[in-house]
Amino acid sequence: MDAWLYAPIFGLVVALTVYIWRLRRRLQLLQQEHQRAARNWEKERKALEKARARLDAVLEQMTDAVLMSDAQGIIIYANRAASTLFGSEGRQLVGRSVPEVLRHHQLVQTWQRSQATGQPCEAAVELPRQRRFVQIAALPEAHGKGSLIVLQDLTRLRALEQVRRNFIANFSHELRTPLASLRALAETLTAGALDNPQDARRFLSLIVREVEALDRLTQDMLTLARLESGREIWQRAALAPRDLLAAVTERLQQQADRNGVVLELIASRNLPLLQGDRAALERALMNLVHNAIKFTPPGGLITLSAQAQGNAVLFQVRDTGPGIDPEDLPHIFERFYKVDRGRSSAGAGLGLSIVRHIVQEHGGRVWVESTPGEGSLFCIQLPLNDR
Ligand code: ADP
Numbered sequence: 523m524d525a526w527l528y529a530p531i532f533g534l535v536v537a538l539t540v541y542i543w544r545l546r547r548r549l550q551l552l553q554q555e556h557q558r559a560a561r562n563w564e565k566e567r568k569a570l571e572k573a574r575a576r577l578d579a580v581l582e583q584m585t586d587a588v589l590m591s592d593a594q595g596i597i598i599y600a601n602r603a604a605s606t607l608f609g610s611e612g613r614q615l616v617g618r619s620v621p622e623v624l625r626h627h628q629l630v631q632t633w634q635r636s637q638a639t640g641q642p643c644e645a646a647v648e649l650p651r652q653r654r655f656v657q658i659a660a661l662p663e664a665h666g667k668g669s670l671i672v673l674q675d676l677t678r679l680r681a682l683e684q685v686r687r688n689f690i691a692n693f694s695h696e697l698r699t700p701l702a703s704l705r706a707l708a709e710t711l712t713a714g715a716l717d718n719p720q721d722a723r724r725f726l727s728l729i730v731r732e733v734e735a736l737d738r739l740t741q742d743m744l745t746l747a748r749l750e751s752g753r754e755i756w757q758r759a760a761l762a763p764r765d766l767l768a769a770v771t772e773r774l775q776q777q778a779d780r781n782g783v784v785l786e787l788i789a790s791r792n793l794p795l796l797q798g799d800r801a802a803l804e805r806a807l808m809n810l811v812h813n814a815i816k817f818t819p820p821g822g823l824i825t826l827s828a829q830a831q832g833n834a835v836l837f838q839v840r841d842t843g844p845g846i847d848p849e850d851l852p853h854i855f856e857r858f859y860k861v862d863r864g865r866s867s868a869g870a871g872l873g874l875s876i877v878r879h880i881v882q883e884h885g886g887r888v889w890v891e892s893t894p895g896e897g898s899l900f901c902i903q904l905p906l907n908d909r
Pocket of ligand 1: 809813814817841844845854855859860861869871873874875
């Protein structure tokens with residue numbers, strides 16, 4: 523065949539080859555593109571999964587209860603805190619209706635209001651059955667017409683607020699009594715008692731007594747504030763139990779003599795040594811002995827003792843005073859608790875809470891045993907191997 527016959531076939535073959543080559547190249551590029559997209563998609567899927575796991579972990583660890591409901595008001599998600607708050611019978615919350623889970627009418631109303639208005643709604647609600655005080659926030663979910671319900675437990679916060687209010691009320695009461703006495707005494711003096719030297723001396727000594735009570739109150743308040751702040755610096759050293767009691771006896775002997783009560787010390791010199799802050803432990807024991815002297819009528823006996831008890835030392839302060847009523851016993855270590863609230867100068871009711879703080883800081887415990895009419899026995903048990 524002549525060459526002219528081959529020329530078009532040759533041209534066709536070349537054109538076809540170029541076309542196929544281009545097609546293959548396009549396919550290759552498409553394949554690469556697809557692989558890149560797949561890699562990206564996989565990366566994004568992993569990032570999404572990670573974010574979701576993180577969100578799940580946060581929701582599960584949250585102390586706030588979180589519920590999500592769909593457009594029909596059926597729970598589609600509940601975190602652990604929500605299960606604890608509402609799933610009292612161990613039943614699953616997911617799949618149940620919002621009113622069935624919330625049960626309390628105020629909670630349900632708040633959710634319904636937010637559903638009806640499409641606005642976030644909040645309320646503070648007392649839940650008597652769970653003995654909780656909660657803040658509910660119901661937030662409508664814009665896309666699916668569902669809602670997000672968050673419940674914050676404010677029980678502890680409210681209790682703290684109550685403690686703070688009581689504290690201020692008690693402190694004001696303790697301040698008011700000596701201040702009112704001081705004012706009355708000063709007014710009596712200026713109204714004429716100053717001209718009578720005998721009266722003047724008597725009123726002045728009463729003023730000194732009230733000022734001393736105020737001084738004791740502020741000292742006790744400062745000590746308590748320091749102890750409760752946790753910033754107290756403890757000077758720990760090896761201490762002989764008998765030495766602690768001897769130091770307390772020595773410091774309070776005069777007061778005991780004045781009140782006509784006998785102080786007796788029973789403790790072996792061979793007791794094991796304690797690790798503790800001398801000044802603080804002396805203070806704790808002093809408060810107990812000081813109370814014993816204060817409440818025991820003349821002719822009474824106060825016994826201070828220490829003995830080894832396993833891996834601890836037991837200190838005891840026993841008196842022959844009036845004793846403490848069983849209903850007061852659980853409360854006397856509380857701040858400002860006084861059995862006889864009328865007796866202003868007898869103390870502010872802080873002494874025993876200071877004792878409890880000091881003893882607890884030393885890893886020990888303090889308690890009281892008493893029968894009315896038969897005296898009281900205060901015990902402090904301190905471990906021997908405390909920090
Ligand atoms: P106060 O400064 O009023 O003595 P405390 O905290 O030391 O406060 O004591 C609280 C209350 O416990 C006292 O008001 C008193 O009623 C009671 N109490 C403490 N020690 C004795 C005791 N040895 N005998 C009888 N009652 C006591």
